Amino acid sequence: MTDAGMGGSTGGDIQAEEARSAESDRRGFMRRVFLAGGATAFTAMGGAGAIAFADDSTTATASPSADDSASPSPSASSTRGSGGGTLGAQTITEDFYGLTTDGRQLDDLFTVHSQGVDTGPVVAAAQAFLAGLTATQKTATQFTVHSTEWRLWSNLDPGEFKRQGVSLADLTDDQNALGTALMKAALSADGLETTEKIRRLNKAAGELVGKSDVFNDELFYWTVMGTPSATEPWGFQFDGHHLVVNYFVLGDQVVMSPCFWGSEPTSLEIDGETVSVCQEEVEASLAFVQSLTAAQQTTAIISATKADEDMKAGAFADNAVQAYAGIRATALTTSQKRKLLAVAEAFVNRGKADVAKARMAEIRAHLDDTYAAWIGGTGDDDPFYLRLHSPVVWIEVDCQAAGPLGGAYGKTRADGPSQKHIHSVVRTPNGNDYGRELLRQHYLTSPHHR
Numbered sequence: 001m002t003d004a005g006m007g008g009s010t011g012g013d014i015q016a017e018e019a020r021s022a023e024s025d026r027r028g029f030m031r032r033v034f035l036a037g038g039a040t041a042f043t044a045m046g047g048a049g050a051i052a053f054a055d056d057s058t059t060a061t062a063s064p065s066a067d068d069s070a071s072p073s074p075s076a077s078s079t080r081g082s083g084g085g086t087l088g089a090q091t092i093t094e095d096f097y098g099l100t101t102d103g104r105q106l107d108d109l110f111t112v113h114s115q116g117v118d119t120g121p122v123v124a125a126a127q128a129f130l131a132g133l134t135a136t137q138k139t140a141t142q143f144t145v146h147s148t149e150w151r152l153w154s155n156l157d158p159g160e161f162k163r164q165g166v167s168l169a170d171l172t173d174d175q176n177a178l179g180t181a182l183m184k185a186a187l188s189a190d191g192l193e194t195t196e197k198i199r200r201l202n203k204a205a206g207e208l209v210g211k212s213d214v215f216n217d218e219l220f221y222w223t224v225m226g227t228p229s230a231t232e233p234w235g236f237q238f239d240g241h242h243l244v245v246n247y248f249v250l251g252d253q254v255v256m257s258p259c260f261w262g263s264e265p266t267s268l269e270i271d272g273e274t275v276s277v278c279q280e281e282v283e284a285s286l287a288f289v290q291s292l293t294a295a296q297q298t299t300a301i302i303s304a305t306k307a308d309e310d311m312k313a314g315a316f317a318d319n320a321v322q323a324y325a326g327i328r329a330t331a332l333t334t335s336q337k338r339k340l341l342a343v344a345e346a347f348v349n350r351g352k353a354d355v356a357k358a359r360m361a362e363i364r365a366h367l368d369d370t371y372a373a374w375i376g377g378t379g380d381d382d383p384f385y386l387r388l389h390s391p392v393v394w395i396e397v398d399c400q401a402a403g404p405l406g407g408a409y410g411k412t413r414a415d416g417p418s419q420k421h422i423h424s425v426v427r428t429p430n431g432n433d434y435g436r437e438l439l440r441q442h443y444l445t446s447p448h449h450r
């Protein structure tokens with residue numbers, strides 16, 4: 001960890017060149033993803049997408065070139081314009097629209113109203129974090145609230161995907177303490193412990209495979225969108241390998257999505273201690289599917305064959321279109337519904353108690369329209385995929401084949417998926433990922449924005 005702030009001895013020309021290089025790397029990575037054809041994100045959207053990256057203050061357009069093709073709009077017409085409207089330039093394949101079942105957003109799901117969440121501590125912690133940065137660091141870290149940067153998150157390691165903002169490695173001990181305080185203000189004790197374990201396992205596995213330059217506990221990046229405020233919209237993003245937290249704040253409302261939680265491996269002995277993570281979601285998922293009768297499992301299990309990866313709405317799949325599948329909650333007993341909700345709680349409870357309470361109330365209100373789809377076996381050690389999907393929540397728990405850290409636990413991709421490599425994503429469908437629907441309504445209804 002460095003003892004000086006980022007850029008303290010770096011000249012303006014060098015900084016500009018590094019920024020241009022980082023942007024070029026990011027553009028190159030995105031094109032590779034688009035053209036690979038295997039990325040679920042773009043399969044769901046129907047094709048590859050042209051891309052242009054823009055400064056917050058500019059509106060960019062993407063022009064097809066020899067290696068770019070235009071991205072389609074969602075597959076059906078909308079009941080209104082794309083989420084976000086004219087609030088900012090959206091330049092990642094297409095304007096932000098949000099995850100839907102058929103390309104049409106459902107209206108009136110999310111409104112600007114009092115939720116009673118105490119956002120004072122997270123506002124104060126974010127203000128202190130920004131105040132602790134150098135001018136150069138702050139310029140690299142702070143974006144407008146409607147910035148495209150919200151959407152530039154990835155679970156990939158920093159060797160594969162170049163990020164903006166400041167990493168933990170860029171910060172002094174005092175600055176990192178301010179960052180930790182911000183995370184503590186936003187997350188529950190369980191949520192904070194989960195983030196720390198993911199980073200700790202990432203470092204240990206990186207050392208075991210000899211790649212600690214990219215797999216470690218420091219290459220996780222902070223960005224802040226907007227200006228932390230008790231009344232105006234703002235938020236932050238914490239982004240790194242297997243760990244992404246998007247946190248939007250508007251008054252006493254919080255939207256904590258998309259969030260990505262994962263690890264490879266999910267358990268490892270470190271300094272004589274067994275460190276495990278992502279167990280809550282695995283245990284809750286298995287408890288749910290094992291509570292189903294044989295007839296119910298026939299409906300819930302959409303495939304008995306588990307692929308190496310089954311995730312549908314990971315990074316860069318903001319506009320994924322996915323129909324409901326599996327078993328509907330109306331076909332469940334009261335006890336089974338509780339087990340279904342326990343899967344959601346495993347993730348939602350990583351936020352502060354009042355945030356989690358408001359979120360679970362939202363999820364329960366749409367329980368009858370919630371579907372659970374399962375892929376794979378149902379045994380305690382079987383690799384599986386579970387998706388919970390309703391108008392207001394999307395959760396995927398995916399056991400995957402070994403990736404770049406497979407050597408840390410003696411596995412290769414050829415061995416197939418296992419519970420030792422977990423990817424999970426939590427989203428808010430119908431346009432409210434990143435709090436975008438609340439942001440849209442705020443700009444439409446607040447007198448000072450008219």
